[in-house]
Amino acid sequence: MGKLHFQELGPVIDAHIHFAGDHAQSLELLDELDLKLLNVTVADLAGTWREREAEPYRELAQRWPHRYAWCTSFDPPATTDEDPEYTRRVIEGLEDDFRGGAIACKIWKNVGMEATDANGRHIMVDDPVLEPILSYLEDGNHTLLTHIGEPLACWQPLDHPSPHREYYRNNPQWHMYGRTDMPSHEQLMAARDRVLARHPKLRMVGAHLGSLEYDLGEVASRLDAYENFAVDISARFADLVSHGSERVRDFLLTYSDRILFGTDFVEREPHSEMPGAKREQLYERIRNDYFAQYAYFAGDEVHRGLDLPEDVLRRLFRENARSWYPGL
Numbered sequence: 424m425g426k427l428h429f430q431e432l433g434p435v436i437d438a439h440i441h442f443a444g445d446h447a448q449s450l451e452l453l454d455e456l457d458l459k460l461l462n463v464t465v466a467d468l469a470g471t472w473r474e475r476e477a478e479p480y481r482e483l484a485q486r487w488p489h490r491y492a493w494c495t496s497f498d499p500p501a502t503t504d505e506d507p508e509y510t511r512r513v514i515e516g517l518e519d520d521f522r523g524g525a526i527a528c529k530i531w532k533n534v535g536m537e538a539t540d541a542n543g544r545h546i547m548v549d550d551p552v553l554e555p556i557l558s559y560l561e562d563g564n565h566t567l568l569t570h571i572g573e574p575l576a577c578w579q580p581l582d583h584p585s586p587h588r589e590y591y592r593n594n595p596q597w598h599m600y601g602r603t604d605m606p607s608h609e610q611l612m613a614a615r616d617r618v619l620a621r622h623p624k625l626r627m628v629g630a631h632l633g634s635l636e637y638d639l640g641e642v643a644s645r646l647d648a649y650e651n652f653a654v655d656i657s658a659r660f661a662d663l664v665s666h667g668s669e670r671v672r673d674f675l676l677t678y679s680d681r682i683l684f685g686t687d688f689v690e691r692e693p694h695s696e697m698p699g700a701k702r703e704q705l706y707e708r709i710r711n712d713y714f715a716q717y718a719y720f721a722g723d724e725v726h727r728g729l730d731l732p733e734d735v736l737r738r739l740f741r742e743n744a745r746s747w748y749p750g751l
């Protein structure tokens with residue numbers, strides 16, 4: 424195993440997680456690992472996300488600012504017509520959230536894949552109805568986290584080898600193979616790219632390797648084309664590893680200031696309400712997972728690690744999160 428230990432990076436930042444850790448043991452875990460978490464709010468169409476996620480995440484960040492930060496979101500649009508009332512409501516909500524300590528805003532895959540207008544047309548991320556909101560974020564120097572689209576496996580048959588096919592087997596409502604009524608992966612990526620081009624000062628972090636996990640060359644081409652774009656690796660560790668050590672190492676060294684560590688652990692039930700045994704099991708699993716992922720990046724070749732230099736490890740696990748999410 425290489426030079427630096429996980430806990431010596433101090434603190435490691437997990438830049439994409441959903442962790443309602445409000446128990447004393449939650450804080451013990453974060454202290455032990457010396458971790459800071461960016462809790463990410465996911466805005467569902469039903470509008471329950473404020474109470475269910477935004478409020479608890481805001482509270483955690485206010486109580487323990489050295490361990491928690493939070494990223495807010497906003498209701499997806501329900502029309503492609505110009506809608507000043509919608510714009511006003513969203514921006515007021517965001518202003519309140521930023522005053523309440525939110526350090527970024529997320530837009531989720533339901534934009535592009537679920538939200539439709541009155542004619543049943545999918546509303547894409549580059550739709551004019553979202554323009555004033557994107558400009559508001561750009562002008563206010565707020566980072567936008569985008570989870571647009573899905574892994575390419577979403578549009579492929581279930582027998583196509585992929586780390587994601589079990590997910591689509593179990594969540595057929597998100598499996599788009601053969602669905603001619605849905606936008607393609609390519610259309611979703613193109614819409615996201617048009618936002619990057621149209622808003623060159625909007626700092627954007629593309630979650631999950633920017634939904635381009637199947638080909639690091641595709642990620643690289645966006646990073647080359649758009650200086651305002653970075654990606655997190657959350658929930659795409661298996662995809663990353665599948666590209667082979669040499670390719671991944673080269674990618675991480677070339678774009679060492681554009682890639683953010685994140686896990687996308689999801690446990691939204693308040694941890695204080697869990698049975699103690701469940702919480703302990705969960706934390707054991709999380710602890711092991713952090714160490715396993717870190718071993719891949721920091722470990723030497725004998726241990727099948729990438730043996731990344733210390734400065735690159737520091738950027739991936741901490742510094743990039745701080746520069747792409749000011750205030751973290």
Ligand SMILES: [Zn+2]
Nearest residue numbers: 439440463687
């Ligand atoms: Zn997530």
